[in-house]
Amino acid sequence: MATPDTAAPFTFAHQPHPSPMAADVRAEILANPGFGTAFSDHMVSVSYDEGKGWHSAEVVPYGPIPLDPAAAVLHYAQEIFEGLKAYRLADGGIALFRPEANAARFNASAERLAMPVLPEGLFVQAVEELVKADKDWFPTVEGGSLYLRPFMFASEAFLGVRPSKKYKFLVIASPAGNYFKSGAPAVSLWVSDYSRAAPGGTGAAKCGGNYAASLVPTAEAFSRGHDQVLFLDAVERKWIEELGGMNLFFVMADGSLVTPPLGGTILPGITRESLIKLAREEGLAVREERYSLAQWQADATSGALIETFACGTAAVVTPVGKVTSASDSFVIGSGGPGQITQKLRSRLVAIQRGEAADTHGWVHRIG
Numbered sequence: 001m002a003t004p005d006t007a008a009p010f011t012f013a014h015q016p017h018p019s020p021m022a023a024d025v026r027a028e029i030l031a032n033p034g035f036g037t038a039f040s041d042h043m044v045s046v047s048y049d050e051g052k053g054w055h056s057a058e059v060v061p062y063g064p065i066p067l068d069p070a071a072a073v074l075h076y077a078q079e080i081f082e083g084l085k086a087y088r089l090a091d092g093g094i095a096l097f098r099p100e101a102n103a104a105r106f107n108a109s110a111e112r113l114a115m116p117v118l119p120e121g122l123f124v125q126a127v128e129e130l131v132k133a134d135k136d137w138f139p140t141v142e143g144g145s146l147y148l149r150p151f152m153f154a155s156e157a158f159l160g161v162r163p164s165k166k167y168k169f170l171v172i173a174s175p176a177g178n179y180f181k182s183g184a185p186a187v188s189l190w191v192s193d194y195s196r197a198a199p200g201g202t203g204a205a206k207c208g209g210n211y212a213a214s215l216v217p218t219a220e221a222f223s224r225g226h227d228q229v230l231f232l233d234a235v236e237r238k239w240i241e242e243l244g245g246m247n248l249f250f251v252m253a254d255g256s257l258v259t260p261p262l263g264g265t266i267l268p269g270i271t272r273e274s275l276i277k278l279a280r281e282e283g284l285a286v287r288e289e290r291y292s293l294a295q296w297q298a299d300a301t302s303g304a305l306i307e308t309f310a311c312g313t314a315a316v317v318t319p320v321g322k323v324t325s326a327s328d329s330f331v332i333g334s335g336g337p338g339q340i341t342q343k344l345r346s347r348l349v350a351i352q353r354g355e356a357a358d359t360h361g362w363v364h365r366i367g
């Protein structure tokens with residue numbers, strides 16, 4: 001793997017969109033953005049060539065990218081991505097939440113997929129450049145944000161199983177609504193018989209291939225009337241791992257929390273890590289330890305467990321109300337959002353939006 005040969009500060013060429021979206025059309029989108037369907041006027045593109053390193057950083061009009069039919073990503077799925085949000089703060093400024101953590105995780109994913117690492121400063125600057133270029137793309141709805149999707153893929157044209165020698169790093173932006181407002185109904189989970197990740201596999205990497213493999217189990221959950229799929233460990237098929245794209249926390253009646261430990265098969269969520277810190281600051285004990293489906297059911301039934309929630313950047317914190325497997329079904333607490341779940345969610349959102357003191361240096365202002 002070639003080491004990156006670029007150094008901060010990075011120079012980005014800017015090619016403004018010749019015909020950005022009309023203001024009235026954009027306003028309509030921003031009043032009701034949904035999630036992941038509308039995209040801002042620009043995108044960032046940076047190229048990598050073996051021997052040359054990262055080069056040609058630019059902010060260009062959002063649009064289709066030329067791709068050779070033999071591009072390695074289309075055949076061997078050498079692709080990784082990230083997801084983070086830019087928020088409009090209470091004082092009118094703009095901030096990212098822990099973008100350095102996304103940059104570090106991106107490089108961990110890159111190493112697992114035999115891809116070149118990207119200087120963390122280049123990752124963060126690329127996101128900043130796009131947010132600044134498209135600062136008029138923040139949703140006007142309460143709780144809205146600008147969702148950023150950095151990703152890297154193998155672009156070399158060849159058929160053969162080896163790491164590509166060429167890559168593209170892109171960042172696109174999509175206005176996002178607040179699809180899980182506080183008081184949102186709790187979700188219903190389907191415990192899948194499929195595995196998401198095995199020891200030694202790519203479970204800890206944020207790669208598109210993991211998601212491709214989760215589509216059938218997710219479709220199965222939907223067709224049975226559930227909202228999300230829950231994966232158990234691939235070895236013993238008893239330990240709870242995570243959802244298709246969110247980590248899980250269990251809240252006990254004594255106020256302590258349990259979350260499955262990172263061990264290579266779980267995606268190390270930045271929301272997860274942030275909530276562990278916040279919960280401990282609230283005086284709640286948090287244990288990163290294995291928790292079985294059977295124990296979960298027993299604890300929910302006995303009342304030893306009172307709440308469960310899922311967490312991730314997109315939905316922040318989502319209460320879990322019901323769990324169903326091929327053989328069984330049980331309800332968590334009252335089946336609705338619990339108090340500790342709502343309190344932790346409010347704490348995190350207040351920090352992200354600049355409404356509460358940022359004592360951890362998590363809020364990365366860019367204007």
Ligand SMILES: *Cc1c(COP(=O)(O)O)cnc(C)c1O
Pocket residue numbers: 083206242243244245246247267268269270271272311312313314
């Ligand atoms: C991205 C992701 C998460 C959540 O990570 P955050 O950094 O909190 O957004 C959890 N699980 C999977 C599989 C993911 O891809």
